[in-house]
Amino acid sequence: MRRDEIDQDLRALAFDFFYWFSRFEFALKEKRFLKNDAIGARAEPDWDKFVSAYRAAYALTPAGKALLDEKPRRQIVGDPDHSFEDVPFSPNTADLDRVVAYAKTVRNNLFHGGKHGHDQWDDTARMRRLLGLVITVLAELAALGEFGGDYDRTY
Incomplete structure (x- = not known):
C-alpha cells in the first residue's frame, strides 16, 4: 500500500492504534511491569509479567476471540524475499x-513489517479490522489490569 493510497479514515485509525498501544505500554511501566526494576535501569515494559499476573483472571472477550480468529501472521526472513508465517502456539x-x-504482531507488522508483496497487507478492510480489534483488546486489558488514568489519561 502506497502512502498516497491510504485514506484519511485508515490514517486516523493507525494513529489511534499507535496512541493506545503506547498508552498501554506506558501504563505497564507505571504499574511496575518492567523487564528490569533496578534503580537506573531502562524503563522497558514487560508484557510477559503482565500476562503471568492476569492469565488466570482473563476471560476471552468477543474482541479477543475475533483477534484470534483473524490470525495475524508474523514476518520472517526469506531468501531472497521475506515472507509471513503463522505465529506458533503450543496446543x-x-x-x-x-x-x-497477536496484538504485538499487529503492532510489529504495522510498524516494521510487510509494506509490499504480502496479500493481506494491501487489504484495507482487514487492516481496519485488525487495528480496531487490537484497540478494543488493549482497553479490555487495561481494565483487567486496573490501569485507570495511566491508560486513558483521566486523572
Missing part, C-alpha cells in the same frame, strides 16, 4: 498469551 497456550502475542 495448551492460554487465551491471554495468544491475544497479547
Whole structure:
C-alpha cells in the first residue's frame, strides 16, 4: 500500500492504534511491569509479567476471540524475499498469551513489517479490522489490569 493510497479514515485509525498501544505500554511501566526494576535501569515494559499476573483472571472477550480468529501472521526472513508465517502456539497456550502475542504482531507488522508483496497487507478492510480489534483488546486489558488514568489519561 502506497502512502498516497491510504485514506484519511485508515490514517486516523493507525494513529489511534499507535496512541493506545503506547498508552498501554506506558501504563505497564507505571504499574511496575518492567523487564528490569533496578534503580537506573531502562524503563522497558514487560508484557510477559503482565500476562503471568492476569492469565488466570482473563476471560476471552468477543474482541479477543475475533483477534484470534483473524490470525495475524508474523514476518520472517526469506531468501531472497521475506515472507509471513503463522505465529506458533503450543496446543495448551492460554487465551491471554495468544491475544497479547497477536496484538504485538499487529503492532510489529504495522510498524516494521510487510509494506509490499504480502496479500493481506494491501487489504484495507482487514487492516481496519485488525487495528480496531487490537484497540478494543488493549482497553479490555487495561481494565483487567486496573490501569485507570495511566491508560486513558483521566486523572
